[in-house]
Amino acid sequence: MDAVRLIAASRRALARSGEIPETMTEVWQAQALAQAIGSRLAVSGPPELRGEALGLTELAGRGCGVLDVPSIDVADLRAAQLTDLGDARRTLLDLGGLLGEVGIALVGVACAADDESTYWQCMEAIDAADESRDRVLEMLRRLAARDQNQGVAERDPAPG
Incomplete structure (x- = not known):
């Protein structure tokens, strides 16, 4: 897929998650x-993005690592279903939105957490999601710079 x-499927699932364990599974x-x-x-x-x-x-691996690994059937693991990146810009724009929503969801879980362990997992996962989103934004910046440079080169070809 x-x-x-x-x-998009992750965003919908995160938005529908209700209880803390379900939200943490969707964050993972x-x-x-x-x-x-x-x-x-x-x-x-x-x-230029590599x-x-x-x-x-x-960073995203660290985000997974700080959370308890949910019991998910391999068939339900969205990351394992990834077959095509499609347009890098569109993928990165959408991924940045998802990571922002992950941070917001984690703040809600941290505020509702009854135990210190869940609270600190959320704090570390918020940090990882925020840093991951920063990487996504940097990749988008690099794509924009590349496109701008290509546009200049097309308008003003080097003398030959």
């Missing part, structure tokens, strides 16, 4: 998806 559809799913997208971009994305994409992979 393409990245944009998986991100979103971080795993961000990790998979980062990995794909690092391997086959535009060359370093930041590796960073996204690491």
Whole structure:
């Protein structure tokens, strides 16, 4: 399945989640998806994104690592369903939105948490989601700079 559809499915699932365990499962799913997208971009994305994409992979992996691993059937793991990145810009725009929603959901869980362990998991996961989103925004900036440079080169070709 393409990245944009998986991100949309994650956003819907996160919005529908109600209880803390369900929300934490959706947060974990979103971080795993961000990790998979980062990995794909690092391997086959535009060359100017590869370093930041590796960073996204690491940060999203940290976001998964600070949370308790949910018991999810492999068939339900959205990251495992990723087959195509599609348009990098669209994927990154949507992923940035998802990561922002993850942060908001985690703030809600942290405020409602009855135990210190859940609270601190949320704090660390908020940090990872925020840093992951920063990487996404940097990749979007690099794509815009690339497009701007290509536009200048097309308008003003080098003398030959």
